[in-house]
Amino acid sequence: MAITGIKGFNDILPGEVEKWQYIEATARRVFELYGLSEIRIPILEKTELFCRSIGDATDIVEKEMYSFVDKGENKVTMRPEGTASVMRAYVEHKMHALDPVARLYYMGPMFRYERPQKGRYRQFHQIGAEITGVAAPSVDAQVLTMLTHFFNELGLTEPSLQINSLGCPCCRPLYRDALKKFLLDRIDSLCEDCKRRYESNPLRALDCKSAGCQEATQGAPSMLDYLCGECSAHFDQTRKYLELADTPYAINKRMVRGLDYYTRTTFEMVTTLLGAQSAVAAGGRYDGLIAEIGGPQIPGIGFAMGVERVALLLAEKEFSRRPDLFIAAMGEEAHAEAFRLMSALQRGGAAVEIDYEGKSLKSQMRRADKFNSRFTLIIGGDELSRGTAPLKNMDGGTQSEVPLDAESIRAGMNGK
Ligand code: HAM
Numbered sequence: 001m002a003i004t005g006i007k008g009f010n011d012i013l014p015g016e017v018e019k020w021q022y023i024e025a026t027a028r029r030v031f032e033l034y035g036l037s038e039i040r041i042p043i044l045e046k047t048e049l050f051c052r053s054i055g056d057a058t059d060i061v062e063k064e065m066y067s068f069v070d071k072g073e074n075k076v077t078m079r080p081e082g083t084a085s086v087m088r089a090y091v092e093h094k095m096h097a098l099d100p101v102a103r104l105y106y107m108g109p110m111f112r113y114e115r116p117q118k119g120r121y122r123q124f125h126q127i128g129a130e131i132t133g134v135a136a137p138s139v140d141a142q143v144l145t146m147l148t149h150f151f152n153e154l155g156l157t158e159p160s161l162q163i164n165s166l167g168c169p170c171c172r173p174l175y176r177d178a179l180k181k182f183l184l185d186r187i188d189s190l191c192e193d194c195k196r197r198y199e200s201n202p203l204r205a206l207d208c209k210s211a212g213c214q215e216a217t218q219g220a221p222s223m224l225d226y227l228c229g230e231c232s233a234h235f236d237q238t239r240k241y242l243e244l245a246d247t248p249y250a251i252n253k254r255m256v257r258g259l260d261y262y263t264r265t266t267f268e269m270v271t272t273l274l275g276a277q278s279a280v281a282a283g284g285r286y287d288g289l290i291a292e293i294g295g296p297q298i299p300g301i302g303f304a305m306g307v308e309r310v311a312l313l314l315a316e317k318e319f320s321r322r323p324d325l326f327i328a329a330m331g332e333e334a335h336a337e338a339f340r341l342m343s344a345l346q347r348g349g350a351a352v353e354i355d356y357e358g359k360s361l362k363s364q365m366r367r368a369d370k371f372n373s374r375f376t377l378i379i380g381g382d383e384l385s386r387g388t389a390p391l392k393n394m395d396g397g398t399q400s401e402v403p404l405d406a407e408s409i410r411a412g413m414n415g416k
């Protein structure tokens with residue numbers, strides 16, 4: 001029996017991969033406009049890094065990590081997200097020593113043992129961005145503006161931006177207590193997971209998908225009503241800067257995040273087009289994370305988007321690659337000439353296809369059709385003795401006779 005791939009681990013085949021390359025290229029282009037540089041981080045990290053940063057009481061750490069003990073008896077984990085690794089690298093390489101402000105982006109596979117379904121996989125891909133060293137709310141607005149710019153650049157009207165604030169270690173405990181008090185009266189309606197994490201992580205009940213939890217949390221107190229003076233001012237200022245940048249947003253008071261490191265501004269780019277997987281991108285501020293993993297007290301903010309989800313939103317767009325020219329040849333000598341011309345044209349930067357096996361003209365033309373090339377050139381014995389051949393523009397249907405050399409063919413394709 002043939003060996004198949006692992007459930008939740010996907011191949012991205014030609015035809016689809018062009019969409020991915022377009023998403024990645026757009027991210028690089030937009031992010032670099034905002035001064036970000038790429039960082040490449042390893043897939044494997046010490047398990048402890050994720051326990052400490054994402055938090056022991058989160059679903060990711062409790063249930064979803066691909067962790068194992070390697071041959072040297074080290075506990076290691078295939079990264080479930082990128083922020084912890086980027087901050088580990090930032091601290092380890094003392095990137096803060098020269099300038100605490102680092103503006104970084106990354107892209108690559110992440111691993112979470114979740115139940116696979118449309119838009120949710122066990123190996124999925126993120127494009128993420130992180131900015132350290134700036135506590136000012138203008139940077140929150142800048143990060144959100146960059147993310148919105150990216151989606152606009154892709155021509156997507158979905159997803160839309162929702163923001164919230166999760167406060168800080170000074171005000172969140174008060175909110176937690178208020179929420180716990182509220183939930184205690186309704187504890188029997190909560191799902192088993194939310195009952196279990198009532199003590200360790202009660203905020204999760206707010207975005208639990210179970211009907212009981214959704215109903216029980218109707219009318220729950222909102223973190224926004226418990227923000228301390230500084231967090232409240234930070235939120236107001238972030239909104240002011242979003243408005244200055246003309247970046248549309250809505251406030252979602254119930255938004256909580258599945259990772260523990262967030263403080264103050266949190267956000268999601270949400271869509272209604274992907275069923276249960278509504279978050280296409282998500283992130284927030286993490287002013288305590290760098291210190292938590294052993295670095296200096298330096299604030300940070302960032303986000304990551306799920307590339308599979310962005311690709312699903314781009315489903316309707318056509319991304320197949322089109323060669324510039326297909327050269328059809330009749331007979332051995334013409335085939336050799338087609339090969340010579342193809343090689344010369346490719347070296348000059350044109351995308352050219354031939355039929356390698358010298359099949360019948362009819363089957364070659366079928367291939368040309370399948371490739372959907374912009375031009376075709378047909379060479380037979382007559383063309384070889386004339387030294388010219390008909391170059392047909394497949395879009396406009398026009399045809400011109402061109403000499404059989406790469407320079408003339410190129411000029412013909414450029415309409416000269
Ligand atoms: P996250 O919300 O866990 O945040 O993931 C960010 C995005 O990754 C999600 O909105 C979703 O689009 C995508 N994603 C997550 N899990 C899956 C999955 N199993 N299958 C497909 N896509 C998925 C983080 O990871 C944070 N590190 C974001 C961040 C960066 N916060 C600050 N900086």
